Amino acid sequence: MRADLIRYFEHARVPRYTSYPTAVHFGALEADTFTRWLGELAPTTRLSLYVHIPWCRHLCWYCGCHTWISARQHRIDAYVELLLREIELVAARLPARLPVVHLHFGGGTPSTAGPAGLGRILAALRAHFDIRPEAEVAIELDPREVDAALVEGLVALGFNRVSLGVQTLDPTVQRAVARIQPAEQVLAVIERLRTAGLERMAVDLMYGLPCQTVESAVDSAARLAALGIPRFAVFGYAHLPQLKRHQRLLERHPLPDAAERVAQFEAIAATLTAHGYEAIGLDHFARPEDPLAKALRAGRLRRNFQGYTDDPAEVLVGFGASAISDLPQGYAQSAPDLKRWRRLLGEGRLPTVRGRPVSRIDRAIREVIERLMCELAVDLEAVAARHRLPVALLEPEPARMAEAEALGLAVREGMRVRVPETMRPLLRVVASCFDRYLQAGPLRHAAAL
């Protein structure tokens, strides 16, 4: 990337646009409102379900997730008990046995629930929903936690996709971030999962970590790409010690600056594309035969809270503390605070506390941003027609768009806006030109680069 652009955006902050409006613009939302929204869904609505298990055994110092650290299984088991109650409460407010086409367990480290806990959650979901035979049933895994019993349990429970948090194979970087998982251990876990039939796999990689270099980032990507992993997600470390105090521990070592971060990302991207992977959106890479690459080619690629997906569901329902549901009427979030989430469920109440209704214009802008984030291009006229709105309402903020065009980040051709391939890393900046609620601020969003 051009050095002048790196300098220009070095301190810029923009949302990741996994939703629109983004979660920082959620406000108080009554559980009664969420109840009404659930009841208004048609009995044929296809659902995507997300189960949030915000527990981990150890703290990774780069962690930006909503998670609690505990080695005490009884605390996690108690959380699972309450999750079952939440599933019952939500299901009672929905039309009976809605079809589920996508099911995702995330965290945290969802496998901390163990095969027995996961089995109980799945049994509760199967009791209330029609989980379709073709549904994707996915779980995020920490290689340090994957043993033979877990793999056997996942297969027996019907999981058919895994996402593995590798981040880096470099032992120096692993020590600097307090996440020690030797390369031999990671590669053995991949082999174990594949042997068990869990071949639908994504690997998460990171760049911008302390002690990480271009060489180290490329080495990790190349070793994993050589194994033919179907899909990669490549995330930049977001240093926000004002929000996550433990991240200060990373300041013991120098953090890569913006130019180094860009160089690391570009080197990983070049490595993966040289191994035959296709770039997907901002930060994913997939083999051409992977469903994500096929979805992109077919214009079906979506972006939601889990990142890029081929999930075809119209509605996402989330379970667990801090989980977000995404309905046609708006977003609803469960209490992020574990105590409050427990208390509300203990009183037999839905734990919904935050959210935001979305307007027709919000929905149209959301599609504009989603198309840009997925396809690097959007036809404003086509989106306006689908939402039956005058196209003028979808115009970008003029000063920000003029700046993006002048810098070469975006090209405007009539009502079509596209982002040149070389500007892919700055995709979020172009998307932000359409964001009606954007509030730049050092505390609110991750770095643009």
Ligand code: SF4
């Ligand atoms: S495993 Fe993931 S969620 Fe848990 S502490 Fe590490 S980075 Fe955070």
